[in-house]
Amino acid sequence: MKKLEAIIRPEKFQELREELDQHGVKGMTISEVAGCGQQKGQKGVFRGNKYEIKLYPKVKVELVVDNDDVDVTANIISRTCSTDQVGDGKIFVSAVEDVYRIRTGETGKEALQ
Ligand SMILES: Nc1ncnc2c1ncn2[C@@H]1O[C@H](COP(=O)(O)OP(=O)(O)OP(=O)(O)O)[C@@H](O)[C@H]1O
Ligand SMILES: [Mg+2]
Numbered sequence: 001m002k003k004l005e006a007i008i009r010p011e012k013f014q015e016l017r018e019e020l021d022q023h024g025v026k027g028m029t030i031s032e033v034a035g036c037g038q039q040k041g042q043k044g045v046f047r048g049n050k051y052e053i054k055l056y057p058k059v060k061v062e063l064v065v066d067n068d069d070v071d072v073t074a075n076i077i078s079r080t081c082s083t084d085q086v087g088d089g090k091i092f093v094s095a096v097e098d099v100y101r102i103r104t105g106e107t108g109k110e111a112l113q
Contacts, residue, residue: 001096001112002070004077006061007035007089012081013059019080020063025073026113029062037087056087064096066109 008016013030020028034055065073074091082088101111 001064002067003094003096004063004073005092006077007058008081010057010059016080019076023076031060033058033060
């Protein structure tokens with residue numbers, strides 16, 4: 001199993017939710033976050049005053065999916081959330097060792113959706 005952590009534009013979330021639902025993806029965790037991209041780390045001084053790098057509001061969507069579904073899920077996110085402008089976001093993929101459904105005690109793939 002893999003976890004996809006997608007950082008997307010907040011205004012794209014509703015459309016993504018519907019698109020994922022149509023592809024049978026039910027489980028996800030959403031957070032409102034703030035972040036910055038390529039400009040990260042730049043520090044400016046303007047007339048003697050340091051200014052802070054702006055943080056932009058983003059939505060983080062976390063989805064744990066079967067290994068076989070990583071590409072199709074990432075493609076749905078990319079297609080739906082792209083505007084071709086800077087700041088469209090990123091998808092981070094990492095390994096997940098196991099999952100338990102608390103209600104039934106199912107584990108692994110059985111517990112995913
Ligand atoms: N390396 C990173 N680690 C963690 N979060 C990141 C990283 N890069 C981007 N993000 C998150 O993704 C959001 C969107 O990033 P953004 O799309 O601006 O990335 P970028 O690398 O600047 O690409 P682009 O050139 O398309 O803007 C950021 O606001 C931040 O929350
Ligand atoms: Mg950027």
